[in-house]
Amino acid sequence: MSRDDDATNERDASSGQDARATETAHADATRAVVAARSDGGPPDTAEIRELAAAAGYAVVGEVTQRRREDPTYDLGRGKAEELMRLAADADAEAVIYDGGLSPGQTFSLGDLLPTGTAVVDRPRLALELFADAADSRAADRQLELARLCYELPRLREAVARDASEDVRLQPEGDSRVLDVEKRIESAERALDEIADERAARRAERRAAGFDLVALAGYTNAGKSTLARRLADEVDDPNFDGEASAPPAERADTAAGDPADDAGALAVADRPFETLSSTTRRATVGGRRTLLTDTVGFLDGLPHESVRSFRATIDAIRAADCALLVVDASDDPGGLRRKLRASLSAIESTDGPVIPVLSKADEVDADGLAAAVEAYETAVADLDPRDAPVADALRSPIPVSARDESGLADLADAVADALPTATATVEVPNGGDAQAALSWAYDRSVVTDVEYAGETIAVDLAGRPDVVAEAERRLRGAGSPP
């Protein structure tokens, strides 16, 4: 499927009717009809259309309905039949459903639609997007697990539908089902190993004096662009904050595992641009940090899918400080929805979370005030049991990675939020004092060094464990053997 198809632009914004066909298909894209139901306000199909376009579908029609869920089709029967007729008239190869369908609903809808029409619900569409972009061992394993967890209940349904009476009663005994269950176990084990390796790597990085900062947020919020702005070496000479910059090799090798590092330099305006966490060095407020850019969140994914992407969630939870990136240019409703999805996926963190309103250059003062208000109401409305992290959130810092506004405020906030200890050590100038001092320079912020006769007075600040070790080394170096 091609990624660059721009079916979203083809949306007929003037149309108020809830079923329509638009003759706009790209020659080689998969023709699809979008269907959406909402039991609240009118269904908004903007995001699902964007996701569909990014996955290579040309949206040629749309059916929406406001009503409660129907157990058979999710849509009501009459609306489902309207969808069937539209799919036939528009010659659609797929129906993209904005929501999660149960296995039974997926099959019922498939039976109703013209033969060969694929039923792609929101979680499956997300899996297709992930599959397009998976770029590392961890991403592959995460994708595999999410896919298997999605397939398992559907496979059980399929087995039950076309099997004999005894299998129908116990579809989990079928060998295909057992095989998928085994593969799920093995993917989980592999991900556990990757999680352990990453935890060990975090410990090493902290011991080397780095503060770990993670960027989290909804897909397309501007995380990667901000990460590149904050990074020490902007290794891509073409990078100017625009989406069109080509990918480049990283010069920084601090991150270790190269598979961990692929993919975040190309910043394009599509969902799931980043599919594995990427880490690079950044000096923020004088502190040496390792900045991890993570996979974006998406609303409406089942819990297993979110759990499969736990490498991302782990990186955010275990960070010394997490930046929660929220797109200020979203309309207030979208901002609230995306923020809720992000905060519930994160649940809780070990360190503080700093909310950031990105793309501030895209809004005027009123727009920014509206974004702040939408942010505050979303946080206030959240049930703390769903998102304990929302409890301790401060007000968001507006920034623009494009014009660099707000970046200094953000750096100050990060430096304030990081765990910090200070020490003043006086040591005789001799022995290994210079070696101990250079150890301290490498791992902490040495704020002052005064040479007074035979002694050196050193002021330093940094991670508490590193400052304690620097103090021990300096005192040890100064004392006679």
Ligand SMILES: Nc1nc2c(ncn2[C@@H]2O[C@H](COP(=O)(O)OP(=O)(O)OP(=O)(O)O)[C@@H](O)[C@H]2O)c(=O)[nH]1
């Ligand atoms: N105007 C403006 N656009 C921005 C800014 N930051 C990012 N963008 C654009 O927003 C889009 C998404 O940016 P990314 O940095 O890829 O977003 P992301 O959160 O990493 O997205 P995923 O990796 O897909 O989760 C791109 O088209 C960027 O050029 C900004 O400060 N101002």
Ligand SMILES: [Mg+2]
């Ligand atoms: Mg990204």
